[in-house]
Amino acid sequence: MSASVHLVNRPPPATILQATATRSRLLFLIETPWMHPTIPAHRVALLTTRPTGTLLIHEIYRSLQGESSYAGLPCVFVRLSVCDLRCKWCDTPHAFGQGTPMDPAAIREQVLAFDCPLVEFTGGEPLLQPEIHPLMRQLLNDGKTVLLETSGAHDLTPVDPRVHLIMDLKCPDSGEVARNRWENLPLLKPSDEIKFVIASRVDFDWMIATVREHQLAERCSLLASAVFGSVTPLQLANWLLESGEQKIRMQLQLHKYIWDPQARGV
Numbered sequence: 001m002s003a004s005v006h007l008v009n010r011p012p013p014a015t016i017l018q019a020t021a022t023r024s025r026l027l028f029l030i031e032t033p034w035m036h037p038t039i040p041a042h043r044v045a046l047l048t049t050r051p052t053g054t055l056l057i058h059e060i061y062r063s064l065q066g067e068s069s070y071a072g073l074p075c076v077f078v079r080l081s082v083c084d085l086r087c088k089w090c091d092t093p094h095a096f097g098q099g100t101p102m103d104p105a106a107i108r109e110q111v112l113a114f115d116c117p118l119v120e121f122t123g124g125e126p127l128l129q130p131e132i133h134p135l136m137r138q139l140l141n142d143g144k145t146v147l148l149e150t151s152g153a154h155d156l157t158p159v160d161p162r163v164h165l166i167m168d169l170k171c172p173d174s175g176e177v178a179r180n181r182w183e184n185l186p187l188l189k190p191s192d193e194i195k196f197v198i199a200s201r202v203d204f205d206w207m208i209a210t211v212r213e214h215q216l217a218e219r220c221s222l223l224a225s226a227v228f229g230s231v232t233p234l235q236l237a238n239w240l241l242e243s244g245e246q247k248i249r250m251q252l253q254l255h256k257y258i259w260d261p262q263a264r265g266v
C-alpha cells in the first residue's frame with residue numbers, strides 16, 4: 001500500500017475507534033480493492049476523485065458481443081474507467097485515465113433504455129469499484145443476463161453468483177502473470193469462462209501447462225484468444241489442433257474484424 005493511497009482512504013477517527021475491537025473488523029471497514037499492497041497508487045488515483053457512491057464510467061454503448069460464448073449477440077457494454085494492471089497488449093488504455101462519475105441509478109436507466117437482454121461490465125477493471133455489485137444485482141433483478149470481464153487479479157467472492165464471469169488468466173507475455181489470483185479458481189462456476197490472451201508461443205505453452213496443472217477443463221469453459229496483430233488466427237488454430245486439447249475454444253474478437261480494429265465504442 002503506498003502512502004498516498006493510504007492517506008486518501010484513511011477513515012475518519014471515529015471509524016477507527018469503532019473498529020479497534022478486532023483487526024479483521026478494521027480491515028473490513030477500511031479495505032477497498034485498490035488498497036492491495038502491489039497496486040501502484042498512481043494507476044488508481046483517479047478513482048479517489050469520484051463523488052461517494054458514484055461509478056467512474058468510460059463509456060456505455062450497444063454493439064455485438066465480440067467475445068465469449070455470447071459472441072455475436074447484441075449486448076450493452078458498460079466500460080468502467082481505470083485499471084491497476086498494464087498488460088503490454090492492452091486494447092483499452094484509453095479507459096485508464098478518463099471517466100465520468102455517474103450515479104448507479106443513471107447507469108441503470110441508460111442500460112435499460114437500450115432494451116437489450118445482455119449487459120456486459122468491462123473496463124478497465126470493473127472490480128476496482130465495489131459500487132458495481134449492487135448495480136449488477138439490480139440489473140439481474142431486472143431480468144438481464146449480466147456478464148463481467150475481469151483481469152482475475154481481484155477477489156471474486158463479492159460477485160453475485162448469477163453473474164456470468166469471464167475471467168482472464170494472464171499469460172507471461174502480458175507482463176502481469178504475477179497478478180493472477182489463483183484463489184479465484186475455486187470460485188468459478190461451470191457456466192463461467194476463463195480467457196487466455198495469447199501473444200506468443202510461450203504464452204500458448206503456458207496456457208496448456210496451466211490448464212493441465214489446475215485441471216481447468218473440468219472447472220468451466222476455456223477460451224483462447226490471439227492478440228490482434230501478434231499471433232495470427234491460423235497460428236493459434238494450428239497450435240490448438242496440434243496440442244491435442246479438446247476443451248479449449250478458440251475465439252476471434254469479432255468486433256475487430258467487423259469494425260476498424262482501433263475503433264472505440266464498438
Ligand SMILES: Nc1nc2[nH]cc(C(=O)O)c2c(=O)[nH]1
Pocket residue numbers: 063064065066067077092122123149255266
Ligand atoms: N464488441 C465488443 N465485444 C467485446 N467483448 C469484450 C469486450 C471488452 O472490451 O472487454 C468487447 C468490446 O470492447 N467490444
Ligand code: SF4
Pocket residue numbers: 083084085086087089090091092093123124125151
Ligand atoms: S487487465 Fe484489461 S484493461 Fe487492464 S491492462 Fe490488462 S487488458 Fe488492459
Ligand SMILES: [Mg+2]
Pocket residue numbers: 091092
Ligand atoms: Mg475491448
